[in-house]
Amino acid sequence: MTRLRARLSTAHQPFDGWLLLSALTLMLLGWVMVTSASTEVASGLTGNPFYFSIRHGLFVVLAIAAGYAVLWVPIGWWRVNGLLLLGVAVFLLLLVLVAGREVNGSTRWLSIPGVPINLQPSEIAKLCLIAYMAGYLERYLPRVRKTWGAFLRPLVVTGVLSLLLILEPDYGSVVVMTGCVMGMLLMAGAPMWRFLLLMVLLAALGTLLAIAEPYRMARLTSFSDPWADQFASGYQLTQALIAYGRGHWFGLGLGNSVQKLFYLPEAHTDFVFAVIAEELGLVGAMVVVGLFALLVTRALAVGRRAELAKLPFAAYLSYGIALIIGAQAFINVAVSTGMLPTKGLTLPLLSYGGSSLVVSAVMVALLLRVDIETRQAQRRARPTAPRASSAQGAAAKASPTKTPTRSQGERA
Template structure:
């Protein structure tokens, strides 16, 4: 019986992990030296996160997909408890005005990262159990919508607008791929876009970001500071970059250089060529995850298929938003770059998502081989 897994997915994900460690080290040395007296403070911690992510990924690879299917509702409840817990004073840890983390020793658990994974698992199980109802009746469509709205409200209260968009966008994609009626889907899409616009204009700081987005240089030393510094980093990088470790913008010019804006530092040090190769690696991760999901769907493993597509959508959406923010394509918001940005929760969950995709691939290969053996047996008989 075959035990192989998708080598291209594994290779691209591991390459991004290593590249991320290098870029976090390069981008954080000056800040870490000035703040903690140790230039490798963030690098060492990120290295521990990488090792933890690899260990957790290996453990998750051993978990059969049936377990996720059977415990989808319980995992959703855990996600809601975590999202509510971060709002409780004394439990939630506030950073830069947002209460998104729960301190767990070496790792600050970001509830929204866990919620992304568990919401995908729950919705995939729901679609398998209620697929006909979702496709044909309003009742099957409204139930997951209510869950999504409640989760979105909790995320906005933190506030975590970026994670809200990633989760809602990914869930919309899963509903669309399940074959939901176009009328209902378009109605939901319109409502989501309207709600996103309303949220953006109700909060003054979000409205300020939108205004700055259209002309960041008009507020270069105010609300447009991060974006203009990121754009300067891209300009300095040119075609081939300044060389690894030679970034100027990381020298206290670009805030959050090792977290939300690590891609700008990568472009400055490795140039357009390095940035495009990095985008190629992300494209390869997403493409292989989609290919794995399609193969699972082709042999009737619908839960595997929906989970695979959902995880690919989450990684694709988060990558697009982060890089869009770095390049000025989207308004500035705090959202990590999967596999690369400094941050334990994001890196661990990214590793878990890849491990689940590899598990889907493994079970799909086993199922296909079993089907082939059955067809051979029938032919002989």
């Protein structure tokens, strides 16, 4: 009875409030921390200490507006246009190789004429790939579980996108997208032994790619002992570790970071978590980790509710978004703490960057849309049984049955 009451109470809610709360909190906290981490850099580059803060504030407004617009788009539209979205992803990744803007040796951005905003196609490609994969799993789920061909086709598609990303190069997005697709296949019920075999093959391929270029090998070895070459390949990581050490339990206070004063490169983008740890301490850093954990667990819960409501596309779309956000957040934190080699990945909803922020907000809006449609479907299905019982009760009242009376002989 208690479980039934809990289910009925949650069914009347329009959407998951904890999901929205965690996302908005991360966005607002990100704006504050980007402002704190970028003032000195912005003052040195532009003369305006709030240059990056103003731009990030505009990105936050744009992200909320984009998320609100996507909230009104039915999930069926994404389901029907999955292949079209995949084509858009391939086109943008090809376009950035031809007409992209190079920054720090990587060609990852497209300049929009007349607008001082750079578009990062890899962020859009992540969302498009998730939508395509959710539709593919809905159509071919039994085959994915039984045959190698259906299992490998989405991996081939991911391989094409990964090849285009490697040419930029953007290895961090390759890792995130490949992990997301394999995670979606695993949650779809594909046999575990296939993943073990693929992991061995991918490890061998990654080793070959690392050996092929000296700078890749330097990145892989520097994170294990960054102090061995702290002024070259290990410089960024050592400065981040110093920020962690200075933060202690409760931090130096908001705005009091020392590492952001031209010591830690990319302090407001890829390494903003190190500034959070320095200014807010271990407690503040764990709050951020907890917010991401809450967001990912609520996204998985949304997908599970959709799966139980017989909405497979919505379920796998939610699972894919949860995997993308969770994997990217984990890799960003792991890189800044020295657990993984350096990757150019932003912290979703928190780091500076318009493309990442807008796409992350759109993903959260899709989760809310899935939750809304799932709850509506559950409300439509649930009243059928009570109506039937009430109708039977009304019929019983209208035509009451008389208890048969016994004759005198039977009473005797």
